[in-house]
Amino acid sequence: MIPYGKHIIDDDDIAEVVKVLKSDWLTTGPAVTDFEKAVADYTGCGEAVAVSSGTAALHAAMYSLEIKPGDEVIVPPITFAASANCVVYMGATPVFADVEAETLLIDPAAVEQQITPATKAVVAVDYAGQTCDYDSLKNICKKNGIVLVGDCCHAIGAKDEHGRKAGAIADISVFSFHPVKHITTGEGGMVLTDNPELAQKARIFRNHGINLDASARSEKCTWVYDMQELGYNYRITDLQCALGISQLKKLDKFLQIRRDLATCYDRILAKFPEVTPLRSKEGIEHAYHLYAVRIPASRRKAVFEFMRGEKIGVNVHYIPVHYHPYYQEHFKTKKGLCPVAESAYEQLLTLPLHPAMDRKDVKFITDKLDEALKNC
Structure with missing residues (x-):
C-alpha cells in the first residue's frame, strides 16, 4: 500500500532518541526546551510551547485566550474535528464559516458575515499546506476586537506572499507532529506566539495548571509549586522532542x-x-x-x-x-x-x-x- 502520508525515520533520529534514553531526563527536561527554541527560531516566532499533540496545542491556545461559555469562535468546516473541538472543550460555541471554492481555505467574507458580539476568535486552518489570507483576516479581527488563531498543522515550512512563515503570522498558532505530518515526534504539538503572556498560560495549562515544572523546580532548588489553574497533563517527553529536533533538521x-x-x-x-x-x-x-x-x-x-x-x-x-x-x-x-x-x-x-x-x-x-x- 502507498499510504497518503508517511513518516521517515533514519539512524540519526534513532541515535538522538537513544541519547535521551541514556540521560537523566526522559520528560520535562532540556530536550523539550531545545525543541521549543529550534521551532521558534525556524519560524521566527518569539515563543514556542511544546505539548503532547496538535489537539492539545489547540486546547492550550483556547485556554490562553480565555475562551469561555457564551463565547463564539469562528472555524472552517473543511478541517479535522479538533479545530472545532478545542472550542467546545472550553464550553464555547464553534460557528462555521464557509471556505473559498478554489483553495478550501476559510473565506474572509464568510467570516465577516458570522461575527456577532459574542465572537472572540477566528481559527484559520492552513488547509493542505498553504497559508490562509491572513492579511484580510487580521484586518477583520482588528476591526472587531477579536483574536486570530492559526491552525498551521498542515503547514510547517509554508510561507505567505510576504515571506512570513506559517506559525508566525496569527496572534497565536499551532503545529502538529503526528506521523503523517512533515516532521514527527510520534505524537506532539506546539503552540507559537509572540505574546509572552499567552505562552506562559499555555505552559501552565500543559502542566496541570502548575506554575513550575520539575525542571524549573530543580533549577531553583525548591520543592514548592502552586497549582494556579485547572490544567491538563499535556506534557511532551524529552524522547519525543529529541526526535523532533533531529527531524526539524531535515x-x-x-x-x-x-x-x-x-x-x-x-x-x-x-x-x-x-x-x-x-x-x-x-x-x-x-x-x-x-x-x-x-x-x-x-x-x-x-x-x-x-x-x-x-x-x-x-x-x-x-x-x-x-x-x-x-x-x-x-x-x-x-x-x-x-x-x-x-x-x-x-x-x-x-x-x-x-x-x-x-x-x-x-x-x-x-x-x-x-x-x-x-x-x-
Whole structure:
C-alpha cells in the first residue's frame, strides 16, 4: 500500500532518541526546551510551547485566550474535528464559516458575515499546506476586537506572499507532529506566539495548571509549586522532542521533495479533464501536507474503492465538521450551512504525497487514477 502520508525515520533520529534514553531526563527536561527554541527560531516566532499533540496545542491556545461559555469562535468546516473541538472543550460555541471554492481555505467574507458580539476568535486552518489570507483576516479581527488563531498543522515550512512563515503570522498558532505530518515526534504539538503572556498560560495549562515544572523546580532548588489553574497533563517527553529536533533538521529537504512531487502531479493531471487540483495562491510557498483534487462526485466512491483495491491509499480530507452527529445533536448544525464546503466535499479525493515517494510513484498513481476514471 502507498499510504497518503508517511513518516521517515533514519539512524540519526534513532541515535538522538537513544541519547535521551541514556540521560537523566526522559520528560520535562532540556530536550523539550531545545525543541521549543529550534521551532521558534525556524519560524521566527518569539515563543514556542511544546505539548503532547496538535489537539492539545489547540486546547492550550483556547485556554490562553480565555475562551469561555457564551463565547463564539469562528472555524472552517473543511478541517479535522479538533479545530472545532478545542472550542467546545472550553464550553464555547464553534460557528462555521464557509471556505473559498478554489483553495478550501476559510473565506474572509464568510467570516465577516458570522461575527456577532459574542465572537472572540477566528481559527484559520492552513488547509493542505498553504497559508490562509491572513492579511484580510487580521484586518477583520482588528476591526472587531477579536483574536486570530492559526491552525498551521498542515503547514510547517509554508510561507505567505510576504515571506512570513506559517506559525508566525496569527496572534497565536499551532503545529502538529503526528506521523503523517512533515516532521514527527510520534505524537506532539506546539503552540507559537509572540505574546509572552499567552505562552506562559499555555505552559501552565500543559502542566496541570502548575506554575513550575520539575525542571524549573530543580533549577531553583525548591520543592514548592502552586497549582494556579485547572490544567491538563499535556506534557511532551524529552524522547519525543529529541526526535523532533533531529527531524526539524531535515524539514527543508522533506518540503522540497513534497513540492517536487506536487509539481509532478500538476503536470500529469493537467491532461486529465475530470481532475481539478486545488489552486495554489500566487506568491506563496506551499508545504503540501496533502495533495487534494476534485473528481466527479458521482464516481468518487467507485474511484476511491478502485484505487484502494490497487493498494493506493487515497483518502478524503475532510468530512465537513458540521456533518458529524455530535455537532448536529449539540449545536443543531445541518447540511446547507456551508454550501461551498459541502459541494467540495462530495468531489474531494486526496492522493498520496510524502517524502518516501518518488516520481515513479506519482506516475503509477496517476496511471491508476486514469484507469479508474475511464472504467468506474
